[in-house]
Amino acid sequence: MLVGNQGATARSAAAPHIIQKGGFSMTEFEEYQKHIQYTHNAFCRIVIRHASIDAARKLYSKWKREISLEYLSEEKFMPFAATDEYFAKPPSSEEYPFTVCGQTVMLSNPDLAAALSSLPETEQEIIFLYFFEHLTHEEIGKRYGRTRSTAGRHIYLDLRRLREEMEVLAHEQASPL
Numbered sequence: 817m818l819v820g821n822q823g824a825t826a827r828s829a830a831a832p833h834i835i836q837k838g839g840f841s842m843t844e845f846e847e848y849q850k851h852i853q854y855t856h857n858a859f860c861r862i863v864i865r866h867a868s869i870d871a872a873r874k875l876y877s878k879w880k881r882e883i884s885l886e887y888l889s890e891e892k893f894m895p896f897a898a899t900d901e902y903f904a905k906p907p908s909s910e911e912y913p914f915t916v917c918g919q920t921v922m923l924s925n926p927d928l929a930a931a932l933s934s935l936p937e938t939e940q941e942i943i944f945l946y947f948f949e950h951l952t953h954e955e956i957g958k959r960y961g962r963t964r965s966t967a968g969r970h971i972y973l974d975l976r977r978l979r980e981e982m983e984v985l986a987h988e989q990a991s992p993l
Contacts, residue, residue, distance in 0.1 A: 916944045927989075931981035939974040946971050 911922040912929035916937075921944070923929040932940055938960075945951045945959070957967035 916940045919944075919948075921948055927982050927985050930985055931978055934981050935974070935978060939970075939977065942967075942970055942974050943978065 909924075910926070911924055912926050914921045914923050914929050914932055916932075923932075932943070935943070942956060942960075945956050946953075951959075952964075953968040953971065954964040956962075956971070957964045960967065960970075962970070
């Protein structure tokens, strides 16, 4: 039989799980904390893994919908007919002057120079300011007393008209009648 204080120390040394903390013994509490930590780590790994799978699926579907620029460039420059290069005209190194806003711009494309010349003066100026002077829509709008969006719309319409003029000139050159 243990007498006095000896019994308390003997019991605590023999059974370390007796010290209580929140209803658990110390060793059970530590094991529970480890279990929670392992469970949380596993959950985080699963969430991260599934997030990466979702991101990969989104990228794959995006890549599937996109068209390669290489493919487009091959399609654009694919000739529709076979021509003998011996009789083909050599590319001209001529430059075509185009004067607008008191400045002369040298253009290397004769069709572009002719189409620009056929546009009204204000449309020529707007295209010149946007593409050669690199003014913003807002700056062009202020110059002509318009809003930014109206100036942008005019640039869009002027470019469409320029494209139509170039198509007309290309058709006129193609048919020598």
